[in-house]
Structure formats: structure tokens, C-alpha cells
Amino acid sequence: MTNTCLTFRDLTLGYGSHPAIHHLDGTIRKGSLTAVVGANGSGKSTLMKGIVGVLKPMAGEVIRAPGVRAAYLPQQSELDRSFPARVVDLVSLGLWPRRGLLGRYTRGDRDDVGKALMAVGLGGFEKRPIDTLSGGQLQRTLFARVLLQDADLILLDEPFNAVDAKTVGDLIALIKHWHGEERTIMVVVHDLDLVRQNFPETLLLARQPIAWGETRETLKPENLLRARRFHEAWEENAPWCEPDEHAHGHDHHDRDHDHHDHQHGVGPRAA
Amino acid sequence: MDTLYGLVIAPFADFGFMQRALIGSLMLSLGACPIGVFLMLRRMSLSGDAMAHAILPGAAAGFLFYGLEILPMTIGGLIAGVIVALGAGAVSRFTIQREDASMAAFYLISLAIGVLMVSIRGSSVDLMHVLFGTVLALNDEALTLIGGIVAVTLVSLAIFWRALVAECLDPLFLRSVSRLGSPVHFIFLGLVVLNLVGGFQALGTLLSVGLMMLPAAAARFWTVRVEPMCVLAVLIGFASCVAGLLLSYHASLPSGPAIILSAGVVYFASILFGTRGILRARIVHHRHRTA
Numbered sequence: 001m002t003n004t005c006l007t008f009r010d011l012t013l014g015y016g017s018h019p020a021i022h023h024l025d026g027t028i029r030k031g032s033l034t035a036v037v038g039a040n041g042s043g044k045s046t047l048m049k050g051i052v053g054v055l056k057p058m059a060g061e062v063i064r065a066p067g068v069r070a071a072y073l074p075q076q077s078e079l080d081r082s083f084p085a086r087v088v089d090l091v092s093l094g095l096w097p098r099r100g101l102l103g104r105y106t107r108g109d110r111d112d113v114g115k116a117l118m119a120v121g122l123g124g125f126e127k128r129p130i131d132t133l134s135g136g137q138l139q140r141t142l143f144a145r146v147l148l149q150d151a152d153l154i155l156l157d158e159p160f161n162a163v164d165a166k167t168v169g170d171l172i173a174l175i176k177h178w179h180g181e182e183r184t185i186m187v188v189v190h191d192l193d194l195v196r197q198n199f200p201e202t203l204l205l206a207r208q209p210i211a212w213g214e215t216r217e218t219l220k221p222e223n224l225l226r227a228r229r230f231h232e233a234w235e236e237n238a239p240w241c242e243p244d245e246h247a248h249g250h251d252h253h254d255r256d257h258d259h260h261d262h263q264h265g266v267g268p269r270a271a
Numbered sequence: 272m273d274t275l276y277g278l279v280i281a282p283f284a285d286f287g288f289m290q291r292a293l294i295g296s297l298m299l300s301l302g303a304c305p306i307g308v309f310l311m312l313r314r315m316s317l318s319g320d321a322m323a324h325a326i327l328p329g330a331a332a333g334f335l336f337y338g339l340e341i342l343p344m345t346i347g348g349l350i351a352g353v354i355v356a357l358g359a360g361a362v363s364r365f366t367i368q369r370e371d372a373s374m375a376a377f378y379l380i381s382l383a384i385g386v387l388m389v390s391i392r393g394s395s396v397d398l399m400h401v402l403f404g405t406v407l408a409l410n411d412e413a414l415t416l417i418g419g420i421v422a423v424t425l426v427s428l429a430i431f432w433r434a435l436v437a438e439c440l441d442p443l444f445l446r447s448v449s450r451l452g453s454p455v456h457f458i459f460l461g462l463v464v465l466n467l468v469g470g471f472q473a474l475g476t477l478l479s480v481g482l483m484m485l486p487a488a489a490a491r492f493w494t495v496r497v498e499p500m501c502v503l504a505v506l507i508g509f510a511s512c513v514a515g516l517l518l519s520y521h522a523s524l525p526s527g528p529a530i531i532l533s534a535g536v537v538y539f540a541s542i543l544f545g546t547r548g549i550l551r552a553r554i555v556h557h558r559h560r561t562a
Contacts, residue, residue, distance in 0.1 A: 042534075052447045053447075054443065054446055071447075074443055077441065077443060078441060078442050079440065079441045080312075080439060080440055080441070083312055084495045084496055084498065085440055085496070093304075093441065093444060096437070096445075096448045097448055101430070101434055102433075129495045135346065136544065145444075148450075
């Protein structure tokens with residue numbers, strides 16, 4: 001199992017009592033490059049949060065291989081753009097895994113910050129205040145921070161939003177470079193053509209995994225159709241999900257639910 | 272030259288109480304102004320004000336049991352402030368309610384208790400004393416206390432600086448690389464309380480927040496980086512203390528308001544003339560570079 005980077009074991013993530021990721025099982029191989037696709041509300045961002053540990057599982061677990069460090073680029077950053085910081089200050093946050101709270105930044109660290117900015121095409125932007133950056137420039141700045149984190153596991157949540165075509169190309173090249181370095185990468189993407197061209201593996205989500213594996217197989221029309229049919233809304237009176245139930249497929253709305261929800265104990269979940 | 276000496280130096284050289292007031296208020300600026308910068312950057316400017324009110328019942332309890340003594344009132348204020356800060360902070364961290372609402376709820380309850388307690392025993396003169404402070408009557412005990420508070424503040428800021436900046440700039444990122452997010456938030460709230468309590472003997476519970484916020488708000492108009500902003504805020508605090516004390520001495524004005532109003536003058540000047548102020552933004556726009 002040394003080849004495994006992430007293991008999902010019966011993972012359920014959600015908000016309130018409603019699951020956004022429902023009973024996910026599976027593994028992410030070390031050095032793999034996986035696209036995560038699915039409709040709005042299908043649980044893509046939730047899965048990312050669960051892997052980073054920002055969101056605690058309602059049931060099951062995410063197991064990271066020992067020593068694996070993650071870098072996370074969220075879809076909705078809580079970044080405060082009015083904060084008085086320069087590009088170099090923001091990117092230097094990426095030195096945290098290396099230097100922590102008290103370690104001094106060395107000359108080498110500062111050189112690395114410069115190199116990271118060069119790599120995303122923002123050389124010379126060091127001194128710019130972050131509130132003067134365009135949306136795409138800010139996104140590249142955050143990419144530079146991920147680059148600097150030098151993580152084994154890289155999680156990018158819709159990194160190509162508000163980014164022009166040329167920059168998408170640059171960022172894809174960067175992702176492929178990381179892939180070449182045997183880093184494990186998961187990217188939430190909406191553009192299926194982009195996925196087909198650039199990502200060897202794909203996880204198609206619709207709260208449950210619809211298909212997961214080689215991109216060409218996963219993105220077959222019948223899978224996409226099934227993914228589209230999933231019901232996005234929560235149902236307040238949806239029946240409680242039972243521990244053994246997910247093994248029987250999705251169609252369990254009419255079943256009896258008279259045993260107790262013992263195993264998980266975190267609270268009720270909708271089906 | 273003699274007139275300048277008479278105006279600026281002599282009051283401090285000739286009178287012990289003026290020296291103490293100067294030392295006390297300068298030390299307060301050193302700790303409180305950087306804290307004010309972070310309060311402002313976290314959009315918690317009014318939380319400082321709320322917290323200042325929250326200190327009242329603790330100070331009043333100390334006053335009720337021990338009379339007008341600095342130590343019991345300070346410790347009481349500290350306890351009340353910490354309870355309110357932790358309570359409001361915890362409600363906002365663990366429920367859907369935002370910090371501004373929980374803070375308002377907690378401080379209003381606290382303030383009502385405080386006023387109630389003061390009115391049980393004190394005359395209105397005592398209440399005025401608690402509310403507005405007396406920087407001209409700082410004794411050795413008070414100065415030592417302020418010195419200790421400043422030392423704790425500066426050391427904590429030095430240790431947690433990086434985490435504090437990260438927590439303000441990008442809290443989600445900090446959570447993804449470290450567990451320090453919540454502890455840093457509470458440490459910061461603790462420092463706010465500590466500095467307000469340190470200020471209330473000198474400036475009173477209501478005005479001690481002024482020395483925290485006004486220099487910070489003024490410094491915001493001059494720089495785009497945190498470090499210089501903190502240094503500048505401290506310098507503005509220093510200048511306000513000196514100017515306020517001299518004003519108070521020469522014009523026989525109450526010293527607390529004089530200090531805060533001096534900071535207020537710097538604030539308005541900064542709005543107008545700061546490098547990110549109004550005039551600059553209006554005038555410089557006529558010309559632009561090619562790229």
C-alpha cells in the first residue's frame with residue numbers, strides 16, 4: 001500500500017444533517033493526476049475540504065499516507081484583499097510548512113518566492129499591493145503560493161475560474177510539471193474538454209461517485225447522463241441513512257428505516 | 272528658545288506628575304497602537320469599543336470591594352474583559368452568529384451590570400473617575416502594571432506575528448497549514464483586553480480604546496504594509512500623548528480627552544493629506560503613466 005496517497009473509507013461529508021459526499025470509498029494513487037468533475041452541488045469542493053481537514057467527516061474517514069503534506073487552493077478564498085500586503089507577503093505565506101511560526105526566512109527562501117512568481121508569469125510583481133491585482137493575477141499569485149508550499153498532495157478547487165485562455169495554458173503546464181515530479185494532484189474542473197485533453201484520471205461525482213478511473217471511460221455519455229440526473233436539492237424529510245444501506249445502490253427511498261443509526265453517531269443524514 | 276522650552280519641556284521637567292503621565296501614556300501607546308492596527312484590519316474597530324465597555328463591571332466590582340484601588344479594579348476589569356471576549360469569540364466561532372452581534376450582546380449585558388454595581392455604592396464622581404480615568408494621577412503601582420502589560424503585548428506580538436498576519440490575510444489558508452488559527456484569535460482578543468485594562472487607569476474605560484484605534488486609523492492612510500503601519504501608529508500615539516498632555520497642562524483641560532483629541536487631529540489630517548488620503552487621490556488622478 002506504499003503506492004497510496006489518500007484512502008477514503010466510507011467517507012460522508014456534509015452540512016447540517018445533509019450529506020454532500022455520501023459514503024465514498026476508494027484510493028488516490030501517489031503521483032496521480034485526477035480531475036474531479038460533477039454538477040453544482042455534487043460535492044466536489046466539499047470533498048476537497050474534507051481531504052484538507054477543514055471540514056470534519058460526518059462518518060468514515062480520509063486517511064493520508066504518513067508524511068504527506070497537502071497544499072490547498074480553495075474555490076472561495078477567505079482572502080482579505082483589502083489587507084495591506086504586497087504580492088511577496090501573500091506568496092511568502094507558502095513558506096509556512098517550511099518555516100512555521102518562528103523560523104526566519106532565509107535568502108534562499110526569498111529567492112524561492114521570486115522563482116515561484118516567475119513560474120506563474122508574475123516576475124517583478126513582488127512589491128505590488130494585493131488590492132491592485134486583477135482576478136487572474138491574484139489566482140496566479142495563489143498558484144505561486146501553492147508552488148512554494150512544495151507539497152506532495154496538491155488540491156486545486158476550480159483554479160481556472162476568471163482566468164484567460166493563455167493563463168489557463170500556463171497553469172496547466174505548471175500542473176503537468178508537478179505531475180512530472182510525482183506529486184499527487186486533484187483538480188476540480190468544469191471544462192470537460194480540458195479534462196479530456198489534460199487529465200489521465202477523472203472522478204465523476206454526484207454526491208456519490210458515478211464513475212472513477214481513466215478519463216475516457218469515466219466521461220462516457222451514459223455516465224454523464226447519470227451524473228446529470230442526480231437530485232441537487234436537500235430534502236428536509238428525507239429518510240435517515242442506515243449504515244449498511246449504501247451497499248445496495250442509490251434507490252432506497254421506499255425501504256423501511258426502523259433500525260437505529262448506531263455506527264456513526266454523528267447525527268442523522270438524509271438519503 | 273526659552274519660550275519653546277517653557278512650552279514643551281518645562282512642564283515635564285518641573286512636575287513629577289507630568290513625567291509619570293508622559294511615561295505611562297507613552298508606554299500605553301507602544302502596546303495599544305499595534306493592537307489597534309490589527310483590530311482595524313480585522314474589521315473589529317468597534318469590537319474594541321465594545322470590549323472597553325465590557326470591562327466596566329469588573330472594575331466596578333473591584334471598586335465596590337476595595338474602593339478606588341488600582342490593582343483590584345484592574346484585575347476585576349481583566350476578568351470581565353476576558354469573560355466577554357472569550358464568550359463572544361466562542362459564540363462566533365462555534366455558532367452561525369457573527370462576532371459583531373455576539374460581541375454587542377455580551378458587552379451590553381456586561382455594561383448594564385457594571386453601571387448597576389457602580390450605582391449601588393458610588394457617587395457620580397466615582398463613576399466619572401472609572402469612565403474617564405486620571406492620567407495625571409498615575410502612581411508607581413499603575414506605571415509598573417502598564418509596563419508589564421506592554422512587555423507582555425510586545426513579546427506576544429513578536430511570537431505570533433506571522434500567524435496573526437496570516438489569520439487576518441487568509442484565515443482559510445492558515446487553517447489548511449496549521450492549527451494556530453483559533454488560538455491566535457483568542458490570544459489576540461486577550462491582548463486587546465489587557466491593553467484596554469492597562470489604559471483605563473490613565474484614560475478611563477471609554478477613552479482607552481481611543482488611543483488604540485485613532486492612531487491605527489490614521490496610519491492606514493499613509494502606508495500599504497502592516498509593519499510600517501504599526502510603527503507609524505505608535506509614533507502617532509507618542510505624538511498625541513505629548514501634545515495632549517501639554518494641551519491639558521497649558522489650557523487646564525482634562526488630560527484623557529486632550530490626548531484622544533490630539534490623535535483625532537492627526538486622524539483628520541491623515542484623511543486629507545495622507546498618501547492614500549482624499550486630496551492625493553483627487554489631485555494625482557489628472558496624470559497617469561503609460562503602463
